[in-house]
Structures are given as structure tokens and as C-alpha cells.
Amino acid sequence: MSTAYLPTTINDSDHTVLRGAALIDGNGGDPLSSAEIEIKGGRIVYAGPERTEGTSSAGEGHDTGGKAPRVIDLQGKTIMPGFIDSHVHFGLSIENQAANLARFASERIVRSAVNARATLMAGVTTARDLGGTDRGVRDSIQQGLILGPRMHLAITPLSPTGGHTDFTMPNGLSTMPAMPVDPIIDTDDDVRRTIRTLVRSGADVIKVCTTGGVSSPSDTPDDIGVPEEHVRLIVEETAKRAGQPVAAHAQGADGIKAAIRGGVRSVEHGYGIDDEGIELMLERGTFLVPTLSSALRIPDPKNVPDYLYEKKVRWSAIARERVAVAMAAGVKVALGTDAGVCPHGLNLREEMHAVELGLTPMQAIVAGTRNAAELLRLSADVGTLEEGKLADLVIVDFDPLADITQLADPAKIKVVMQGGALMKDSASWFPSAPVRSLLG
Ligand SMILES: [Zn+2]
Structure with missing residues (x-):
């Protein structure tokens, strides 16, 4: 890597x-x-x-x-x-899915470049894109063709059929543009082939969804996605290569624990973490990326489907309570916004939200700089x-x-x-x- x-x-x-x-x-x-x-x-x-x-x-x-x-x-x-946003999606603007689907592929790339530039101008010099962006954007920044944070990429977030990143509607059509690599893993063979394909495609990090989510229509944050044994298999596969860290989208308590036990380096979101989950994270040194900029943001009910509004209100309250408990317990926090789900270019709101939930301003700055660099394994630079x-x-x-x-x-x-x-x-x-x- x-x-x-x-x-x-x-x-x-x-x-x-x-x-x-x-x-x-x-x-x-x-x-x-x-x-x-x-x-x-x-x-x-x-x-x-x-x-x-x-x-x-x-x-x-x-x-x-x-x-x-x-x-x-x-x-x-x-x-x-320079701040590090450990969780962005430069290719995503989730509150207008229909418009996004209607766009030309070239327009999506231009928008990714604009989002990357806005992120840099907000003070973020390094960012980790956890899904939807291929290495053309990353490499264009590296080559100085466009301005943006230096980037690590997950390329495609993985889930089982019907899971958080299966965007297929019941009628078989997709609600999202096709991902650069197929996101569906159901069997051991799927897991191995997909990890190898992602590594070949230039992934710096592997993202798995061990639970459902708030924004997906057909699952909930309490649903189990990628099971613990598949998380473990992914960690084994990456260990044979460059040791790419594994990040888990995990919101409900059971899926969070499955992710930690399977060996992930970071729990993304972690909204419903229970006391046992907090103990496990402390024991194993797992990072929490609480994405509060997205979690605490309640959308206007006029602009989003009912299911999304209802899930958001409920899980926002859960996050406010449980992420604060995890922070107070001393879990290692690295900041990330989930920009794409919330607006791009306002990334350092995350600092304010981390303080709102109990970090000191200095702890919040460390979470957005040194801790995030450690999570990305970039501390040397x-x-x-x-x-x-x-x-x-x-x-x-x-x-x-x-x-x-x-x-x-x-x-x-x-x-x-x-x-x-x-x-x-x-x-x-x-x-x-x-x-x-x-x-x-
Ligand atoms: Zn995300």
C-alpha cells in the first residue's frame, strides 16, 4: 500500500x-x-x-x-x-437520489472533484472515501490535476444480498449508479474473490456493512449484514497482502460486536453500541468513527421518504446517548463525517459535535488529526x-x-x-x- x-x-x-x-x-x-x-x-x-x-x-x-x-x-x-476526515463519499449526495441516477457518469466525476476541493478548503488535507469513488479521483489529486485531500479509498462497500449496499429494488432495478466493483458477498468464495478484486483495483481499506442502515429502505440498523465469520475471513485475506485495514459500517449493538470480534480496525457510526461493545473496543483498541455530522442531522421531513425520517429521528437519539457513553469510557475516537450523507465542505462541524457529546476541544482536535492518522496508518507522514x-x-x-x-x-x-x-x-x-x- x-x-x-x-x-x-x-x-x-x-x-x-x-x-x-x-x-x-x-x-x-x-x-x-x-x-x-x-x-x-x-x-x-x-x-x-x-x-x-x-x-x-x-x-x-x-x-x-x-x-x-x-x-x-x-x-x-x-x-x-491539516485535519483528516476518516469517512467521506465524494461521489454521493444522498438526499437527491433520483437526480444523481439521471446524471452522466462524467458529471458525477466532475462533482466528485468539486466535493474534494470544497473538503480541502474546509481544512481537510487527508480523507478516506468509504465507497463510491474509484482510484481515478485519488490519483488525479496525487498528480496535481485537481485539488483535494490526499485520499484512501474503499472503492465499494460490501454487504450480503439485501444488505446495506444492495441497492436493488424489489423489481430488480437499482436505485444507485453501478459501483466500480460488485458490492455483494454471500459466500466464502464471494468474499475472497471480491477482496482480491478490490486490492487489484487499488483499495487502501476494505469496508464491510455488518448491519443495515438508516438511509437504506429495506433494512434497519439492527439487522445483521456481513457476519462475523466473513469479517474474519476478510481480515485474513488482507493480512496476506498489505494488511489493508477493515472498516465496518455498524450501527446496531449486535452487528457492532460482530465487527469488533471479527477483527475490524474501525467501527463506523457505532450509534447503538452497548456496554459489552465498549469493553470489546477498549480491549482490542478498535477505533470509533461516530459520523456525528450525519447522525445528529435530522432532515426536513418534506425532503425525504417517511421511513428515512422516522429511522433518522430514532437513531439520532440513540447515537447521542450511546456515542457519548463510549467517548466517556475512553474508546479511541477518529473523526469522520459521512459527507455525502451530510453536505460536503463543512467537515469540521464534526469537531463541534464531538465536543457536544463530551470530548474536550483538545481531544476533538486530536481525534481529527493524530488519531485519524493512526487509524489510516499514515502517522509517519x-x-x-x-x-x-x-x-x-x-x-x-x-x-x-x-x-x-x-x-x-x-x-x-x-x-x-x-x-x-x-x-x-x-x-x-x-x-x-x-x-x-x-x-x-
Ligand atoms: Zn458512509
Whole structure:
């Protein structure tokens, strides 16, 4: 598995020093009040207290062939790691299924690109797409053809016939455009063949649905989907390859436990988790990606079918109660929105919702940065602002620890840097630096 999908657009000679901002490095410790970050060739070569002139290579310009680095004064601002959304669907906009089905395939791809760009501009520099996106989108971002978060892909989420990702109506027609790989697994042979096909297709993660869901018409979150023995078989198959992590869409208590016992790395949603499930997660170090941006959002009953509205009201209340219990128990949380089910480009609302359910603002930031990087197995490159890591960061002019809700507004995310390249600078804090503007 390729590690971080480094953009190939990094300018090796680029040398920048960020001075004077408060630094929240993603590790959860107290912020540094007056920090310095030095970036060279897309990576951080220094992150710590502001250095005095003379000790800093920034002041002297050595090691750069005599060319002094660009020094940016960021007094009064706050720097955080680029955020990671562990659960998006760039190809999806679920509240208008009929319109989506009527679109040309090319239009869907363009929309995916627009969604990816909006996500990056909201402060998300890495995202994991858990279904519906093929590697053309991921690779186009990596090659610098379009702007977006560096991506990990599940490509196609798996379920049995009649399960959460079987979009076949009783009359045999589909409610969704065809998936890049057939999502149905009923037998052991189906499981092996499908996992091998997904790996061949470039999947970085395998997504299984061990329960039904809220948005699907013919099942409920309490229904069991992919059984525990098939989850185990998938974990065995991926272990023979690159060890692609397995993520389970799991909402009802029994399917959540089946997923954990089968060996998944993350439970996605986890709304109805019971005490036994929480114990199992703590024991095994399983991550919870609670997708609160979707769970807590009640749609206008005029815009959605009755079944969906009713299930949403019921499961939203369950999530509010049980995810809070899991968080308080210390389950490892990584943030993800399920964007596609909720709007794209408002991803950092998830930070606010995590605090609403009991995390401290600092814990919520760690959940959206370091923890998510650990879940994606990208800790060597992203998730924290430390020497050696990629320069993926966001800069704001408020204190997110005092008011986390401000992160939710993408207009307040003034600077987004990805691998040292400036992707957004809406307040012109980097006067002489070029901002990337493809698909601008
Ligand atoms: Zn999802």
C-alpha cells in the first residue's frame, strides 16, 4: 500500500518559516504560545518554540544555496495539523437520489472533484472515501490535476444480498449508479474473490456493512449484514497482502460486536453500541468513527421518504446517548463525517459535535488529526506537526480551544497548506507565495 499519496507537485527548493503563531501540534499537549515551524521541500524540518535570530537557519539562509527562506509572521494566529476526515463519499449526495441516477457518469466525476476541493478548503488535507469513488479521483489529486485531500479509498462497500449496499429494488432495478466493483458477498468464495478484486483495483481499506442502515429502505440498523465469520475471513485475506485495514459500517449493538470480534480496525457510526461493545473496543483498541455530522442531522421531513425520517429521528437519539457513553469510557475516537450523507465542505462541524457529546476541544482536535492518522496508518507522514512530517496544516485567527464551533465555518479556515504547497490563503497572510488554483 502506498503510504500517503504525496502530491507530486511539491517544490523541493521551497523553504518557508512560519513565526509567532500559537501551535496546536495534534499530540494533545498544551499549545505553544509563540511557535516556529520551518518547512523545506514539503516537510517540517523544525517545529517548536520560536528561535532567536542566529540559532535559526531561517535567519541566515544557510543550507539553501544562499537563498533566504520566506518568513511569514503569524502573530495572533493559531496553527493546527491539516485535519483528516476518516469517512467521506465524494461521489454521493444522498438526499437527491433520483437526480444523481439521471446524471452522466462524467458529471458525477466532475462533482466528485468539486466535493474534494470544497473538503480541502474546509481544512481537510487527508480523507478516506468509504465507497463510491474509484482510484481515478485519488490519483488525479496525487498528480496535481485537481485539488483535494490526499485520499484512501474503499472503492465499494460490501454487504450480503439485501444488505446495506444492495441497492436493488424489489423489481430488480437499482436505485444507485453501478459501483466500480460488485458490492455483494454471500459466500466464502464471494468474499475472497471480491477482496482480491478490490486490492487489484487499488483499495487502501476494505469496508464491510455488518448491519443495515438508516438511509437504506429495506433494512434497519439492527439487522445483521456481513457476519462475523466473513469479517474474519476478510481480515485474513488482507493480512496476506498489505494488511489493508477493515472498516465496518455498524450501527446496531449486535452487528457492532460482530465487527469488533471479527477483527475490524474501525467501527463506523457505532450509534447503538452497548456496554459489552465498549469493553470489546477498549480491549482490542478498535477505533470509533461516530459520523456525528450525519447522525445528529435530522432532515426536513418534506425532503425525504417517511421511513428515512422516522429511522433518522430514532437513531439520532440513540447515537447521542450511546456515542457519548463510549467517548466517556475512553474508546479511541477518529473523526469522520459521512459527507455525502451530510453536505460536503463543512467537515469540521464534526469537531463541534464531538465536543457536544463530551470530548474536550483538545481531544476533538486530536481525534481529527493524530488519531485519524493512526487509524489510516499514515502517522509517519501526517496527523501531527513535528519534525519529519509533511507540512499539512491549517491556520486560523481565533483560539479553537476557546470556541471550537468557529472551525465549522470554512470561511474561518484562512490558510490550508498541503505537503508545503499553499492551497488556500484567503486573508493574504502569505503575500509573496503562490497559491495553487487548479479548478479554482
Ligand atoms: Zn458512509
